[in-house]
Amino acid sequence: MPAIKVENLGKSYQIGELDQFYDLRDAITDAFKFPFRLFSKNGKSGEVNQENTIWALKDINFEVKHGEIVGVIGRNGAGKSTLLKILSRITAPTTGTVTLNGRVGSLLEVGTGFHPELTGRENIFLNGSILGMSKKEIERKFDEIVDFAEIEKFLDTPVKRYSSGMYVRLAFAVAAHLEPEILLVDEVLAVGDIAFQKKCLGKMDDVSKEGRTILFVSHNMASITRICNSAVWLNNGEFKLFDDTQTVINEYLNSIQVYGAEIDNQKLGLIKNTDEFELKILRLYDSEMNITSEIDVTSNFFIEVIYNIKKQITPPRINIRLMSNEGSVIFQTNDLEDSKNEKLKLKPGEYKSICTIPGGLLNEGNFGIALSADIPFVKVLFYSDTLITFSAHRLETNTLKRSEKWTGYIKPNLNWEVLNIN
């Protein structure tokens, strides 16, 4: 018997005038429409108007076994939150059936129902109860919760006087002590300082070791990879793939890099070219000079930018930002760092700037490349977020039975010295 079984699940929303909420106004308009309905063919009121229907989820089918930790990924608006809301019974499905075998707890937000006027102690009870814990259960875990949140001193202070960090810690501490058999979690880790986030991830790991079934929605591929055994990928409300985490994440990342390993100005209507500067191509080469989106972290790879300087201007600077999956900048570099390059592009014409990223710098993982061009201290010619994405692997370890995973975005080859100093 699976823990979660989702069959033909769908959820539609009505936009425009009709909606599912049959109310007084509907009753009144129905009464007025009645004479006209006699003359129209499709005149039944309350009937679903297909044109005004938006399917937030459609035909979703999957099963989660007991003890499995499943990530749910997809772009914004893919239906992840809707799925979670249906599973946690916050909103009702339009079609299909969900069967949940086990006590369900959902965490769509931490600190739901916290009241600012109540003290930390009071809020632990209130919030715990809202999340579905019994009073006895809360009393039993009370000290543990307070310990986890590190707020002993402020237990009897109204939470409105808490710092935002304390507030989040307390909220998460209560949530982390929820012990359902099936846990539904939405992006709640995106809060708090880094040290606390780590603690929470640690707690999630503990939870998963206890053999609980978890469905975890997140944009953060790193935490999905870390926590989940498998993942569901939703796209535009439709089911795309359900497989082991790495496979799904790779497929997903391949799909969202709309522009592949290479983009040119045709594929990119988004890029606003000026009459001074035009971006033509951005692409990635591996050490064998193949255009690729998969690189080996042990060898060099290259980022190439081809652009057109249309007018006699101060030499523009090409800036590359290497981005993490979560959208933070890992490092930034530009082609005018070496000032002799400046002289090479004084005249209008087509140019190519190539950056070499050395092997033995990046850690394994998924990365993006964002691009900008400017005339230093004068103006920005072009600016974009991640344009192409790639994944980095450590090819040499593939032969080993179990390759070791390292945390961090980079894993440079550094020099260690070991001395016997006796």
Added chain:
Amino acid sequence: MSDNSLVIKPPKGYLKIDFKELWSYRELLFFLVWRDIKVRYKQTVVGAGWAIIQPVFQMIVFTIFFGNIAKVDSDGLPYPIFSYSGLLLWTYFSSALSGSSNSLVGSSNLISKVYFPRLIIPLSSSLAPVVDYIIALSILFLMMVYYGIYPDFKIIFLPLVLIMTFFVTTGISFWLSSMNVKFRDVKFVLPFFIQLLMFLTPVIYSVDFIPDKFVWILYLNPLAALIDIHRAVLLGYDEINYLFLSISILINVIIFITGLRYFRKTESFFADII
């Protein structure tokens, strides 16, 4: 692994009320009531005194205008105690009704983030003002000692009257709170509605004040009988009009059941439109 399995399906037709589930959430109901009571008078100087000040001041104003100037019939009772005993229950009704009618909208963060039977929200909001009622009741007892009016055996029916008032309040609030989710107009209509209803209810005047041919209107107002009986029960002075009471009970039941049904019918879409 426990054997509690749950099937989620699109809502269809008449939805039964799962009393077992409701019962299993009784602790949450308790905590929500407890929260409302705790928070109610936070950061006020007078605190719970407000529970007394409001009806007492109303009583003073009504005593001046209706008791002394207009000389409204008060069944032979001193007008202050007559009006206060009415205002006491009326204050509970009006604060419980306005609180619970706005309760779903006020709890939108809960509704969109956590599941629990939504009925708990208006229920808890109608329960919290019971504390105010009890505080204000103490003043009535003081007034009874002052005027030398004592209750008779009928006082044992007081809890029953309160329970019935609770039911009619929640019945109306099932209607209003769920309508309020979609139509925020309720928020504006409500104070007006409550004020109007007060004058259609024998709170500050006696039923005898109404010409016989209009008394049936009063009978249709489920609050009217309750206010009347509440007064009779507390002050031990009148007979209970059983016809009046049974019509009131009937209307109460109708409001409650239809309210419950409307609530259940709209409940599954609260999170989508709140």
